[in-house]
Amino acid sequence: MFxxxxxxxxxxxxxxxxxxxxxxxxxxxRRLSFFGDTLAHSALLGVLLSxxxxxxxxxxxxxxxxxxxxxxxxLQKTTNLPSDALLGLLSHSxxxxxxxxxxxxxFIRFDIMGVLFGDIxxxxxNDLLAIWIGGAIILxxxxxxxxxxxxxxxxxxxxxxxxxxxxxxxxxFTILLAALIAISIKMVGLLLITGMLIIPTTMARNLSNNPxxxxxxxxxGGLLSVFxxxxxxxxxxxxxxxxIVVVALILFILSLIGIRKRNYG
Amino acid sequence: xxNNPNVLVKISNAGIHKNxxxxxxxxxxxxxxxxxxxxxxxNGSGKSTTAKIALGxxxxxxxxxxxxxxxxxxxxxxxxxxWTLPVRVMDFMVLTEDLEPQEINDALNLTxxxxxxxxxxxxxxxxxxxxxxxxxxxAKKPELxxxxxxxxxxxxxxxVALYGxxxxxxxxxxxxxxxxxxxxxxxMSATDYVVCLNGHVCCSGTPVDVxxxxxxxxLFGEKSSQLLSIxxxxxxxxxxxxxxxxxxxx
Numbered sequence: 001m002f003x004x005x006x007x008x009x010x011x012x013x014x015x016x017x018x019x020x021x022x023x024x025x026x027x028x029x030r031r032l033s034f035f036g037d038t039l040a041h042s043a044l045l046g047v048l049l050s051x052x053x054x055x056x057x058x059x060x061x062x063x064x065x066x067x068x069x070x071x072x073x074x075l076q077k078t079t080n081l082p083s084d085a086l087l088g089l090l091s092h093s094x095x096x097x098x099x100x101x102x103x104x105x106x107f108i109r110f111d112i113m114g115v116l117f118g119d120i121x122x123x124x125x126n127d128l129l130a131i132w133i134g135g136a137i138i139l140x141x142x143x144x145x146x147x148x149x150x151x152x153x154x155x156x157x158x159x160x161x162x163x164x165x166x167x168x169x170x171x172x173f174t175i176l177l178a179a180l181i182a183i184s185i186k187m188v189g190l191l192l193i194t195g196m197l198i199i200p201t202t203m204a205r206n207l208s209n210n211p212x213x214x215x216x217x218x219x220x221g222g223l224l225s226v227f228x229x230x231x232x233x234x235x236x237x238x239x240x241x242x243x244i245v246v247v248a249l250i251l252f253i254l255s256l257i258g259i260r261k262r263n264y265g
Numbered sequence: 266x267x268n269n270p271n272v273l274v275k276i277s278n279a280g281i282h283k284n285x286x287x288x289x290x291x292x293x294x295x296x297x298x299x300x301x302x303x304x305x306x307x308n309g310s311g312k313s314t315t316a317k318i319a320l321g322x323x324x325x326x327x328x329x330x331x332x333x334x335x336x337x338x339x340x341x342x343x344x345x346x347x348w349t350l351p352v353r354v355m356d357f358m359v360l361t362e363d364l365e366p367q368e369i370n371d372a373l374n375l376t377x378x379x380x381x382x383x384x385x386x387x388x389x390x391x392x393x394x395x396x397x398x399x400x401x402x403x404a405k406k407p408e409l410x411x412x413x414x415x416x417x418x419x420x421x422x423x424x425v426a427l428y429g430x431x432x433x434x435x436x437x438x439x440x441x442x443x444x445x446x447x448x449x450x451x452x453m454s455a456t457d458y459v460v461c462l463n464g465h466v467c468c469s470g471t472p473v474d475v476x477x478x479x480x481x482x483x484l485f486g487e488k489s490s491q492l493l494s495i496x497x498x499x500x501x502x503x504x505x506x507x508x509x510x511x512x513x514x515x
Contacts, residue, residue, distance in 0.1 A: 029350045151360045154344075154352065161320040161339035161411065162361040202349075209351045209385055 006234055008128060009120035009187070013226030013244070015131040016184045016196065019138050021219030023180055024201035025211070026173060027194075029153050034084060035072070035174075036194040038091035039181050042068040043190045044098035046182070047115050052105055058130045058182045065178035068094055073171060118189030118241030120230070127186055134183040138176050145169045150211065189241040199248035200225060206255040221251050271298045273409045273441040274319050278328035281314055288314045290327070291465045296409065296441040301432065303444045303452045306462035307484060312445045313342050315462060316411050319443055334409050338402035342413040342445075344394075352386045354378070354397050362405050372404030373397070375430060377423070391418030399427065403434055410434070411443045424448070428455050449485060 027036055046061035068090055075086050102110065114122060142149075151159035152166030159166050181193055188196050200221030201214070208214040229244030273296045280290030289311030296302050296319065304312045317323060318330055320339060346352060358369045373379040376396040381389060389397065399415050412431065416424045428448075432455045435442045446452050452459060453472045460469040467480035475481050 029347065031347070031349075147361070154346065154350065154357070154360060155341060157317070157320075157322055158339050158341055158344070159361060160322055161317075161341075162337055162405075163335050164361060205349055205351065210353050210356055211351060214351055 005120065005123070006230065008123050008125070009230055009240060010226070011128055012120075012123050012131050012187045013230055014223060015128070015135045016180075016187055017200075017222030017226050018219060019135045019180055020184070020196045021200065021204075021222050022139065022142055022215045023177060024197035024218055024222075025204070025215050026149065026153065027177070027197050028201045028205065032177075033194060033198050034087050034091075035069075036177060036181075036197050038072070038087045038094075039065045039069060039178055040185075040190040040193045041091045041098075042094035043181050043185050044115060045094045045101070047185070048098050048101045048105065051108055051110060052101065057186075058127075058134070061185060062179050062182035064094075065181050066175050069174040069178050070171065073174065114189070115185065116189050116191045117239050118185070118187050118192065120187065120233075120240040123187055131183045131187070134179055138179050141172065141176060145172055149173055187241070188244065192241045192245050195245040195248065196222065196225075199245065199252050203248070203252040203255040206252075221248065224251060269297075272296070273298060273332065273334050274443070275331045275333075276315075276319060276328070277330070279315075279318050279330055280327040281311075281318065281323060282327060287464065289318075289462070289464060292318065292328070292462075293466065294319070294460060294469075296443050298408070298441050299435055299439045300457040301435050301442040301444055301455065302458045302460065303446055303456040304460045304462055305446065305449065305452055305485075306467075310463045312462055313413050315460075316413050316443055316445055320411055332409070336405070336408040338405050338407035338410050340398045340402050340410075340412045340415045342417075344398060346386045348387065354382050354384055354386065354389075357386055357397065358401050358404055360401065364404055368404055372400040375403065376400040376427065392420060392423060395419050396423070396427070399430075403438075406438055406440075408438075408440050409443070410440050413445045414447065415444070416446075416448075424451075431455070
């Protein structure tokens, strides 16, 4: 069964949707969507380094993205530049460095489109293992830091005053995001992973009135996007990553009808 | 370090120096179990900053602060809930500590908002929200309670009731309270110790001492010290010849 590429893609997509749901909620709550983009852009650097030095692709992406994330946290503390400027700086400089390195790698046949938009044909059994084992670890860690992370999302100083360690859980959360990007880049592509994180989540927000409900709905939204998106991409022969994200967008638009029905200003 | 088991927080010569300016300096303050310390002072005088020093929210401070408890509740001056974050009152109540439904209900009941338990935080009025903030803080049964203008936006009748509640909590839970308030008349009636702040500690002491202090009169005007006379009638303590207070002769 694992020989069938569509089946592998489905298993991979389910694994990713289970992780993007809860992580995406925190990304939206904490206004980190641009941050997700920055990590994803830095992933290109990771991909190219792994190709150049023949390293494990997921681990290299994870390492590079984590380093960029921690560098950002460090810069936020030590400079007075606003966060969005710092994000832009890291995002585009890592992208640019990655593209320059790509120029040196002309001897290697390299599918840049696959990295940008994802390629389900390339998902192999090792990738499935990376997604499901990595995903399980991400969810487990998130489960452990849920309470302090949520409290510091609601109010940073309140959480810190009452004995939680917001700085530490923020750093851990950032690393979880880097890990998610590392395991999902092959499937969704670096340009669209933030869409996977955010679109099902914003849909869920429209339909929920408490945090747990929002997490569950955003997982459901992600799963639906994967099912319908993969099926559609297979039927009408479109790229899988973009198709999944388009389905998520349609679900979001439908959720706007729900919000109007609930008469929410 | 600390011999008095009643001391919960001890701030010694503390200050914050930021961008070439002192936000607050030379603060000395102790918070004791079962006592209410109130900080008063004009806008920008460093009241909230001092509360945050007490809570250990600053990484680098001049001087020192020691805390002798971990059971702390904090009501910040401002809590903004983003629209993207759907939080009901019942979710908010267990933000930093898991509580039994009964404990949640009791605390909300005390602040008069138990009927709002399944409402979304964003749908509450300013006064209702403050009551929920206070309920959450006391539901944890803290040993130290830091309240930064806890009754802002609450209607007048509610304000009096909530200050009464705060006083009662300090007695029933035997917890130390650091209160920041603008309501001088309340400060003068329901407080054990007053710190008058204006970038540094202008004067401090019992409400009676502070009201007689010339710094206090300069800051708040002559009239404000007459507030005291209204309350001297209600005082439940006796003064010794030199103005010291012998507490609690109820």
